[in-house]
Amino acid sequence: MKPIALDAMGGDHAPQVTVEGALQAHKAGVPVLLVGDEARLRPLVQGALPIHHAPDFIAMTEHATEVRRRRESSIMVAMELLKRGEVEAVVSMGHTGATMAAALFVLGRVKGVERPALLVEFPSQKGRTFLLDGGANADCRPSFLVQFAAMGLAYAEASGVRGKVGLLSIGEEEGKGNALVLETYPLLKEAFKDRFYGNVEGRDIFLGTAEVVVTDGFTGNVVLKLAEGEARVLFGWIKESLSTGLLARIGGLLVRPALRRLYARVDPSSYGAMPLLGVEGTVFIGHGSADARAVKSALQRAHALVKAGLMDRVRASIQALHV
Amino acid sequence: MKPIALDAMGGDHAPQVTVEGALQAHKAGVPVLLVGDEARLRPLVQGALPIHHAPDFIAMTEHATEVRRRRESSIMVAMELLKRGEVEAVVSMGHTGATMAAALFVLGRVKGVERPALLVEFPSQKGRTFLLDGGANADCRPSFLVQFAAMGLAYAEASGVRGKVGLLSIGEEEGKGNALVLETYPLLKEAFKDRFYGNVEGRDIFLGTAEVVVTDGFTGNVVLKLAEGEARVLFGWIKESLSTGLLARIGGLLVRPALRRLYARVDPSSYGAMPLLGVEGTVFIGHGSADARAVKSALQRAHALVKAGLMDRVRASIQALHV
Numbered sequence: 001m002k003p004i005a006l007d008a009m010g011g012d013h014a015p016q017v018t019v020e021g022a023l024q025a026h027k028a029g030v031p032v033l034l035v036g037d038e039a040r041l042r043p044l045v046q047g048a049l050p051i052h053h054a055p056d057f058i059a060m061t062e063h064a065t066e067v068r069r070r071r072e073s074s075i076m077v078a079m080e081l082l083k084r085g086e087v088e089a090v091v092s093m094g095h096t097g098a099t100m101a102a103a104l105f106v107l108g109r110v111k112g113v114e115r116p117a118l119l120v121e122f123p124s125q126k127g128r129t130f131l132l133d134g135g136a137n138a139d140c141r142p143s144f145l146v147q148f149a150a151m152g153l154a155y156a157e158a159s160g161v162r163g164k165v166g167l168l169s170i171g172e173e174e175g176k177g178n179a180l181v182l183e184t185y186p187l188l189k190e191a192f193k194d195r196f197y198g199n200v201e202g203r204d205i206f207l208g209t210a211e212v213v214v215t216d217g218f219t220g221n222v223v224l225k226l227a228e229g230e231a232r233v234l235f236g237w238i239k240e241s242l243s244t245g246l247l248a249r250i251g252g253l254l255v256r257p258a259l260r261r262l263y264a265r266v267d268p269s270s271y272g273a274m275p276l277l278g279v280e281g282t283v284f285i286g287h288g289s290a291d292a293r294a295v296k297s298a299l300q301r302a303h304a305l306v307k308a309g310l311m312d313r314v315r316a317s318i319q320a321l322h323v
Numbered sequence: 324m325k326p327i328a329l330d331a332m333g334g335d336h337a338p339q340v341t342v343e344g345a346l347q348a349h350k351a352g353v354p355v356l357l358v359g360d361e362a363r364l365r366p367l368v369q370g371a372l373p374i375h376h377a378p379d380f381i382a383m384t385e386h387a388t389e390v391r392r393r394r395e396s397s398i399m400v401a402m403e404l405l406k407r408g409e410v411e412a413v414v415s416m417g418h419t420g421a422t423m424a425a426a427l428f429v430l431g432r433v434k435g436v437e438r439p440a441l442l443v444e445f446p447s448q449k450g451r452t453f454l455l456d457g458g459a460n461a462d463c464r465p466s467f468l469v470q471f472a473a474m475g476l477a478y479a480e481a482s483g484v485r486g487k488v489g490l491l492s493i494g495e496e497e498g499k500g501n502a503l504v505l506e507t508y509p510l511l512k513e514a515f516k517d518r519f520y521g522n523v524e525g526r527d528i529f530l531g532t533a534e535v536v537v538t539d540g541f542t543g544n545v546v547l548k549l550a551e552g553e554a555r556v557l558f559g560w561i562k563e564s565l566s567t568g569l570l571a572r573i574g575g576l577l578v579r580p581a582l583r584r585l586y587a588r589v590d591p592s593s594y595g596a597m598p599l600l601g602v603e604g605t606v607f608i609g610h611g612s613a614d615a616r617a618v619k620s621a622l623q624r625a626h627a628l629v630k631a632g633l634m635d636r637v638r639a640s641i642q643a644l645h646v
Contacts, residue, residue: 125556135493138501170458170544178461178541202545203552218501219542221493222525226546229526230553233448234589238561241581251577258564258571266557 001031003050004302005087006295008036009057009074010094012288018093019044021295028296030303033087035078052081057094060288064097068105075099079106082281089282089302091273093290099283100136100276107280112318115140116278117148117217118285119155120224123266124208130156131168131205131213134274135221142184145214146191147318151277152212153195154317158308163211165192166200168219174198180216188214191321231266235259272297275305277314282306324354326373327625328410329618331359332380332397333417335611341416342367344618351619353626356410358401375404380417383611387420391428398422402429405604412605412625414596416613422606423459423599430603435641438463439601440471440540441608442478443547446589447531453479454491454528454536457597458544465507468537469514470641474600475535476518477640481631486534488515489523491542497521503539511537514644554589558582595620598628600637605629 008018015036022032026049034041038053045051054077058066067076078090079102092099100116109116118134132148133140149165156163167188169177174185176199188196197210205213205223215223238259242252272294273286284302286294331341338359345355349372357364361376368374377400379393390399401413402425415422423439432439441457455471456463472488479486490511492500497508499522511519520533528536528546538546561582565575595617596609607625609617 125559138493138504168545170461170541170548178539181461181541201552202548202550203555205549206552206556215545216501218493218504219545222491222538222542222546223549225493225525226528226549227525227553229524229529230550231557232526233529234554234557236448237585237588238582241585242578244581247577248581251574251581254570254574255565255578258567258574259561262560262564265560 001307002086002088003031003033004089004091004299004306005033005035005052005078005081006299007074007078007090007092007094007099008034008041009054010092010099011286011290012060013291014093015041015044017290017292018295020292021290022049022299024292024296025299028300030299032299033081035081036074052077054078058098060095062095062098064095064101067098067102075102076106079103079281082283083107088306089284091284091286091298091302093273093286093288093295093298095288096285099285103276103279103281103283107283110278110280110315110318112322113147113151113278115144115147116276117144117151118274119152119277120220120274122205122227124206126208128159128161128211129205129208129213130159130161130211131215131220131223132277133215133217133220134224135217136276137217139218140180140216142180142187145180145184145216146187146321147278148214149188149192149212150317150321151314152214154313155275155277155305155310156212158305158310158313161211164195164197165212165214166197166204166210168202168213168215169199170201172199172201231263235263272301282310324630325409325411326354326356327412327414327622327629328356328358328375328401328404329622330397330401330413330415330417330422331357331364332377333415333422334609334613335383336614337416338364338367340613340615341618343615344613345372345622347615347619348622351623353622355622356404358404359397375400377401381421383418385418385421387418387424390421390425398425399429402426402604405606406430411629412607414607414609414621414625416596416609416611416618416621418611419608422608426599426602426604426606430606433601433603433638433641435645436470436474436601438467438470439599440467440474441597442475442600443543443597445528445550447529449531451482451484451534452528452531452536453482453484453534454538454543454546455600456538456540456543457547458540459599460540462541463503463539465503465510468503468507468539469510469644470601471537472511472515472535473640473644474637475537477636478598478600478628478633479535481628481633481636484534487518487520488535488537489520489527489533491525491536491538492522493524495522495524554586558586595624605633
């Protein structure tokens with residue numbers, strides 16, 4: 001299998017953390033190609049991984065539109081490798097906007113997709129909930145959400161989850177929601193028939209009521225960041241409350257391993273990165289603050305999804321909308 | 324002080340739970356007037372609380388617009404008492420839509436308010452975050468959000484919290500957000516000067532970055548239900564993980580009281596009910612599933628806010644927008 005290209009220069013702690021994550025993924029059996037400044041990468045890698053040189057990179061503080069005139073930046077070079085079929089996928093922990101712009105510019109959109117979307121995975125009581133759009137499109141039209149649903153169902157299936165798609169709203173009944181939801185509901189019903197669950201509410205994301213949830217990128221991004229923030233703050237409070245009083249402190253020592261395992265389950269960095277669905281190639285985008293474990297997870301996930309035929313599934317699912 | 328009117332017939336477990344909560348609030352020093360079917364209430368109350376008879380009530384399954392022609396329903400009678408100045412506030416755990424409709428219909432809007440909004444309180448790392456709109460207006464115009472900000476700051480101050488207002492968005496920088504946010508940002512800046520914090524993100528609600536957060540009622544309601552759902556699911560998982568393995572089980576017994584106190588802090592029912600701001604009177608609306616403790620909290624909160632001069636503060640804050 002061809003390697004997964006990692007934008008080794010992308011992220012707050014690049015290239016140290018990206019290289020470390022790549023080495024871990026490599027040990028776990030994922031073929032990785034580092035893309036970035038060879039002079040900086042070579043001493044970190046010490047021959048353990050192949051490097052594709054890219055002299056430039058887009059800093060986290062630059063503007064996303066920079067990519068158009070920065071053809072030798074690591075993210076643009078990585079996308080070109082994917083476009084030419086030399087790698088199977090691109091993973092970047094760098095500038096989210098720049099990565100999306102580079103993907104769109106170099107790879108283009110899947111036929112039938114108006115707007116690519118970011119997919120977010122949440123742990124749920126029933127397993128996992130796949131939500132999109134996680135923030136690629138702040139304002140959406142109803143047709144975008146129908147395409148998000150098709151791509152989300154395809155991604156879920158490639159991840160081994162068959163399920164239904166729900167429309168995020170503020171009431172279960174048809175007729176509850178904002179203007180976008182009211183217009184989207186009948187379109188989803190027509191396109192997906194009994195695979196459309198109907199409206200779901202905020203709480204259903206963690207309950208796992210529908211496996212795939214679609215919403216506009218504004219709401220989706222607020223949801224993503226709220227869920228992360230709440231988990232962090234709650235676990236911080238738990239830690240605090242287990243260090244107050246002798247009994248709680250003794251108990252705290254005993255339950256620490258169990259709570260740590262649980263936090264790893266809900267911690268967003270265990271998911272590594274979000275796929276950008278709807279561009280002509282497999283692209284995963286992670287947090288700029290990603291640690292080596294997140295980089296490794298992202299590479300493993302990209303590898304697994306490529307093997308599961310993600311792109312063909314997405315194309316087929318979108319095509320089925322137009323039959 | 325005049326009493327707080329409680330719609331004794333509103334909620335999934337009315338009138339048993341509403342009466343129980345009212346009795347608890349009464350014991351805690353809150354003057355309560357029960358509004359509802361006297362024949363059903365009298366045996367529950369046994370003379371401990373005054374009752375104002377209302378022969379009809381709006382069931383949870385009925386349509387909100389019913390209130391217009393159901394003048395003898397408990398919620399409409401309660402609003403009429405407030406309008407006539409016979410009570411200080413109305414609290415209802417009944418039909419949210421019907422309560423909002425009754426408040427608007429009977430009390431009308433505060434001068435200068437285009438749309439009333441529901442305010443939600445979240446626990447935060449710094450204390451409390453007041454978010455609005457919690458779901459009264461699925462689609463909003465920028466001017467609505469400016470009024471929400473004015474009302475939210477007034478409510479926060481009446482609750483003893485002086486602070487800034489943030490605009491919920493998907494990036495901290497000005498220029499990040501959807502069309503509504505981009506249009507609202509300069510209006511908030513102009514109206515609130517240095518009391519406008521700028522954009523905040525989902526995570527900031529629990530971090531407590533800005534004390535008041537404004538957003539449209541669709542996003543706000545998704546946020547509210549997600550936050551509740553996540554807390555419930557996380558605490559369920561914690562309970563589960565503390566019953567697996569001998570050490571964790573022993574530890575679990577020791578930490579249970581600390582975790583219980585913590586859950587009470589994040590549990591939405593400890594807040595009792597949400598104020599509906601922007602109508603000409605103090606109105607609190609709770610969950611239909613509220614228990615007696617939530618009813619008591621709601622009555623106490625309404626009582627405290629009336630004493631803190633909530634209505635005058637809201638009117639003054641809205642007036643200041645038009646100077």
